[in-house]
Amino acid sequence: MTQTLTSDQTLTGSPLVKRGLADMLKGGVIMDVVNAEQARIAEDAGAVAVMALERVPADIRAQGGVARMSDPDLIDGIVNAVSVPVMAKARIGHFVEAQVLQALKVDYIDESEVLSPADYVNHIDKQKFTVPFVCGATNLGEALRRIAEGAAMIRSKGEAGTGDVSEATKHIRTIRGEVAQIRAAYQSDPDSLYVKAKELAAPYDIVLEVARTGKLPVVLFTAGGVATPADAAMMMQLGADGVFVGSGIFKSGNPAERAAAIVKATAFYDDPEAVADASRGLGEAMVGINVGDLPAPHRLSERGW
Amino acid sequence: MTGGRPEAHDVAVPRPEAPVIGVLALQGGVAEHARLLESLGAEARLVRRPGDLTGLDGLVLPGGESSTIDRLTRLFGLREPLIEAVAGGLPVLGTCAGLILLAAEIDDPAPGQQSLGLLDVAVSRNAFGSQAASAEVTLPWDGVGGESVRAAFIRAPIVTRTGPGVEVLARHEGRVVAVRSGTVLGISFHPELTGDATVHGELLGMVR
Numbered sequence: 001m002t003q004t005l006t007s008d009q010t011l012t013g014s015p016l017v018k019r020g021l022a023d024m025l026k027g028g029v030i031m032d033v034v035n036a037e038q039a040r041i042a043e044d045a046g047a048v049a050v051m052a053l054e055r056v057p058a059d060i061r062a063q064g065g066v067a068r069m070s071d072p073d074l075i076d077g078i079v080n081a082v083s084v085p086v087m088a089k090a091r092i093g094h095f096v097e098a099q100v101l102q103a104l105k106v107d108y109i110d111e112s113e114v115l116s117p118a119d120y121v122n123h124i125d126k127q128k129f130t131v132p133f134v135c136g137a138t139n140l141g142e143a144l145r146r147i148a149e150g151a152a153m154i155r156s157k158g159e160a161g162t163g164d165v166s167e168a169t170k171h172i173r174t175i176r177g178e179v180a181q182i183r184a185a186y187q188s189d190p191d192s193l194y195v196k197a198k199e200l201a202a203p204y205d206i207v208l209e210v211a212r213t214g215k216l217p218v219v220l221f222t223a224g225g226v227a228t229p230a231d232a233a234m235m236m237q238l239g240a241d242g243v244f245v246g247s248g249i250f251k252s253g254n255p256a257e258r259a260a261a262i263v264k265a266t267a268f269y270d271d272p273e274a275v276a277d278a279s280r281g282l283g284e285a286m287v288g289i290n291v292g293d294l295p296a297p298h299r300l301s302e303r304g305w
Numbered sequence: 306m307t308g309g310r311p312e313a314h315d316v317a318v319p320r321p322e323a324p325v326i327g328v329l330a331l332q333g334g335v336a337e338h339a340r341l342l343e344s345l346g347a348e349a350r351l352v353r354r355p356g357d358l359t360g361l362d363g364l365v366l367p368g369g370e371s372s373t374i375d376r377l378t379r380l381f382g383l384r385e386p387l388i389e390a391v392a393g394g395l396p397v398l399g400t401c402a403g404l405i406l407l408a409a410e411i412d413d414p415a416p417g418q419q420s421l422g423l424l425d426v427a428v429s430r431n432a433f434g435s436q437a438a439s440a441e442v443t444l445p446w447d448g449v450g451g452e453s454v455r456a457a458f459i460r461a462p463i464v465t466r467t468g469p470g471v472e473v474l475a476r477h478e479g480r481v482v483a484v485r486s487g488t489v490l491g492i493s494f495h496p497e498l499t500g501d502a503t504v505h506g507e508l509l510g511m512v513r
Contacts, residue, residue, distance in 0.1 A: 011441040020334075020459045020498045021436055024368045024401070027332035043415055046377065048332065048370040083415050083430055084370055085460065107436035107460065130437050267331055267377050 018132035018152035021085065021107065022219035025049055025153075025242055029232065029263050030221070032056050032246040035074070036081035038255070045259035049085040049108070051244065052078040057114045057161025058247035058286065061298070067115040069097040075104050087134070092304055093119025095128075102131040108153070109133045111146075113303035114160045114246075123304070126150030136223065138171045138301055140178035144202035144210070147218055154216060156240070157301040158224015161247050163288025165225040167301055168235060172222045176239045179210055186211035224301065227252070227285045229265030229278040236269035253283030324362035324512045327352040329387075331377040333369020333402060337497035341505050355386040362512045363396040365505075366403030368459065368495055371430065372415035374402050384421070391423045396488035396511040398504065404428060404491035405462050412465055424489045425468030432463040432480065432493075441499065444475045444482070448507045455501040456482075456494035463493055 011017070028048025033039040039050045054070040055063065069090055079086045085107035090097035092111055097118070101109050111124050113136050126133040127150035136157040137143035143154045156175055158168030178200075185192050186208075197207040209217050222235040223244035232243045243266055245259075252258045261278040268274035296302070323346055328338045330351035339349035342365070352358060364387075366374075378384045391397050391407075399407040408420045410427040433439070439459045446454040454475065464481035467473065475483035475492070482493035483504075488511045496504045 009442060012437070012439065014441055016457055016498055017439045017441055017459065020457050020495060021439060023334045023337060023498065024370065024459055026334065026336075026369070027330075028370060028373055040416070043372065044417065046373045048373050079435075083413065084372060085436065102437070105435040105437055132436065263373070263376070264380055267380070 013130035015152065019218050021132060022134070022153035025085070025221075026219060027267060028242045029259075029266050030087065030242065030244045031249055031259060032244075033078060034250070036077045038250055039078045039081045039086075041256050042249070042259055043082045043084050045256060046263035047084060047259065048242070049087055050078065050082060051087045051089065051110060051246075052106070053089055056247040056250060057300070058163075058251050059161075060114060061161040061289075069094070069100065069115070072100065072104055075101070075106060079104070079106065089115055090124065091115040092117040093122050093124060095124045098124050098129060098133075102129055106131065111135050111151075113157060113300045117303050123149050134221070136301070136304060137175065139174045140182070140210075141200035141202050142304065143175055143216060143220075144200060144206045147206055147216070148203050151218065153219045153221065155221040155223040155244055157304075158222065158226070159291045159294070160224045160300050161289075162225050162291055162294070163227040163248060163251075163286040164291045165227065165231045165234070167291050168222050168225045168231075169238065171224075171301070172220075172235060172238045172240055175216075175220065179215060182207060182211045183214045225291075226262075227288065229261045229275055229282075232262045233265045233269040233275045236266055242266065248286055251286035253285075258282050258285075323348045324509060325350055325360060326363040326365060326508070326512075327357060327361045328365045328367060329374070329378075329383075329403070331369075331381060331383075332373050333367045334495065334497060335367050337495075338365045338367050338400075338505075341497050341500065341502060345502055345505055345509060347509060352383075353381065355382055358386055358390050361390070361395060363398070363508055364390065365508070366397065366399040366406050367497070368401035368403060371402035371405040372418045374406060375418050375420070378406070379419075388421050388423065391421070391489065394488065396490075396508060397423070398490045398492070398508040399424070400492050400495055400497065400504075401459065401461055404464075404493055405430060407489060407491045409468070410466070424484070424486055424491050425471055426464045426484055426491065427466035428462045429465050430462050431460050433458060433461055436460060442477060444477055446483070446503055447472075447474045448485070448503070449510060450503040450506040454496060454503040455499040456496060457498040458482075458494045459498075461493040464491070
């Protein structure tokens with residue numbers, strides 16, 4: 001259903017084409033933007049893609065209420081302002097918001113816990129779409145369930161809108177650690193993989209692929225709380241393929257310089273002197289909230305399952 | 306999922322010493338190129354600093370976001386060394402963003418975006434439209450490596466003008482998507498994603 005074969009045998013919407021765009025984003029920074037002007041600042045700073053949304057997570061958190069897909073006019077304005085890929089968010093399970101975003105010709109849909117879930121049981125059947133999806137995950141089982149549903153890219157969730165990187169650290173370490181565990185389990189006792197698949201609550205075939213290759217079958221970015229060049233470089237050293245920065249840029253004192261500095265630190269993540277240079281004179285980082293101070297119902301990373 | 310044809314591997318003639326092919330590794334689809342080059346018997350070296358260019362037999366400029374790679378190339382001090390190396394005869398393959406980087410002109414650059422000017426063509430970015438138009442297709446290939454190539458176009462550019470001495474190796478929907486001038490090879494698509502070795506075989510064929 002996803003894949004369309006036209007008369008001249010051109011195949012659109014295939015897993016290869018969907019995952020391929022994520023491959024081209026590796027080593028890069030994807031930035032949340034709320035208008036065309038911010039999108040241009042992000043592109044000028046070297047963003048590999050922008051995420052078009054109405055409010056950054058910090059504002060969603062501060063203002064409360066139900067957070068939904070953005071107005072199509074806002075998304076069009078951003079699509080027309082930049083030449084880099086544009087992503088946009090749909091609510092978890094809201095397949096009609098996803099249909100709308102596909103009709104708007106965004107390049108990637110984020111089925112995101114940052115918005116209010118529309119379905120507390122089902123995620124979107126992402127296999128049905130030509131446009132690729134990125135989904136959040138806090139652990140390997142969650143990541144593999146999203147991939148089974150058709151996600152072509154995974155981002156570890158972190159805790160969006162806080163500027164506190166500790167949850168991002170926890171989630172990327174958890175996913176990478178669990179991948180290493182099932183690889184080791186497969187090497188020492190291949191039979192144990194069936195039980196591992198049951199424990200992970202994920203399809204055996206995908207678990208087997210991860211165990212054999214030692215990595216997810218799709219690109220793994222990290223998100224949620226990255227606010228400084230050093231945060232971004234740390235995520236890369238922990239094994240992320242790239243980073244999403246949400247509120248961290250446009251809620252800081254000097255967005256253009258901070259955006260460029262985070263791009264630089266992501267690319268030079270293994271060079272402490274370059275990260276030091278990138279960290280100089282950026283002014284105030286976003287103020288932030290400690291995740292420990294957030295009462296459990298306000299933790300976005302617990303949305304999605 | 307892969308369209309690589311077994312006979313394409315014959316292109317890489319076994320060598321007493323494996324050629325060392327650099328892959329510009331600032332951003333984008335780097336690992337896929339390295340894997341394909343190694344499957345053809347070459348040694349892949351990631352190029353992140355000017356010193357990494359020393360002793361290379363060939364170079365790949367991978368896909369990614371062309372405006373980002375351009376910016377990082379300048380930040381890493383790689384712009385001039387890359388121009389010097391390729392102008393000095395180092396065989397090079399640019400795919401997608403790599404083609405844009407090689408081009409003499411970009412019809413629709415992002416603000417401030419530069420190219421290296423190593424291939425006398427003009428290119429237009431995202432010429433097929435948004436990701437919805439990204440596609441896999443098998444194209445006739447007019448090179449020495451084979452007769453067709455399994456290509457993945459991902460928000461791909463096209464060549465809109467070719468200068469003297471630039472030969473066209475492939476077209477898609479009537480548009481030029483692969484060109485060669487001397488030892489500079491530029492293609493719009495991603496054989497490293499489909500696993501088809503034809504184009505990389507062509508690069509290795511240009512290596513002395």
